[in-house]
Amino acid sequence: MSTALSLAMLVSLALIGGAFYLWRRPGYRRQAVLMLVAAAVALFNVAIWTLPDGEGRSPVGQLATGQ
Template identity: 50%
Template sequence: MTDAVLSIVVLLAIALIVGAVFAYRGGYRRQAVLMVILALVAGMNVAIWTVPNEAGEAPLDRIERGR
């Protein structure tokens, strides 16, 4: 289940970047910048949950094991 959620968040970040390009071209510069910031925050959240620590364990792996 968590893999599906993280996949959806990555797809959301990609869609936000694409939407930001169209918004920027349409003259909505502030909204485009905010969309890029939101995409970066979403990407960082995925990275936090999936990148392993010094012990080689990702937080997502510990949750799936129940620790």
């Protein structure tokens, strides 16, 4: 699971970098915005899996302990 989360973080960073590159090119603004949206979705998914709840348990932590 940690490999998938690491890949999601790397992909989101690559999408953000590509979006900034495309933003400067004329005619590619829509693709740049879509890349930013895709990066936001990936980052949100990583946050859902890693951030703990009110009791201090995260979903990825529960997978590691087998609960």
